Amino acid sequence: MPSLINLRRRIRSVKNMQQLTKAMKMVSAAKLRRAQEQAIASRPYARMMERVLRNVAAAAKSDEDSADFPLLQVREEKRIQLIVVSSDTGLAGAFNANLFRMANRFVEEHKGAELRIEAIGRKGRDFFRRRQFNLTAEHVGIVDKPKYNQAAEIADKMIRQYRDAEIDAVYLLVNEFKTVMAPNLVLRKILPVELPEDGADQIDYIYEQPPASLLRTLLPRYVEMEIYRALLESISAYHAARMTAMDAASSNAGDVISDLTLTLNRVRQAGITREIIEIVSGAAALG
16 A cells, blocks of 8 residues: 555646646647648648649640650659658657658558658657668758748759659658648658649630740749648647647546545545554553
């Protein structure tokens, strides 16, 4: 039977932990609001860019200068670059675990190819480094406050390597924000750029310069936007997962406090009963 002192210490310790998890939940809730606004605001722009890109590509097919677009060329995937967007910190439930599980599945499915990994986030860097994956670069400290120029630097590197045929495909693995309770794990190919063939909503623009020239400018911007949007979606999903995890931790701490308090009362009651029995027994012996 644990002593009263130990029980009180454990209750005090769990209460302190509960205060901490509640504070972390409030912080993540405040950060989620801002991150969610940025992520949702980026979606219409990304959809419109994809739509414009599709229309410009359709118009450029009839252009004599459109024979060679390096970012549209499809090659056999012998050398694959995988960009994994994780978080810098933990305490977010299965946020990173699910991401790494899917990354491992991707690696298993492409055993015959030379796989390279670009790790964004400290957790991803540590995970792949421990398992001795082929890390081409690591980006730590950029997911908390994503900036477009940081995403553009990563995109420029991918584009340059793809144009030089150093890699044959680039995939992006990220947790996208879906709801507070459940993120959406997404694996997307960003190079070569895959344009939908459906022309149902095609618009015939009036072009001031050749469509092929516009397409050459838009394709790199599209890749940059995909990576930047992935950073925005990831940090939103992370704070949602962390808020949910800290809420569950606070609730669990409350249950532990209730159980420990009940045990404390039972121990104290047993001690009082034992003392009463000893007093009564002593009085009976004297009588």
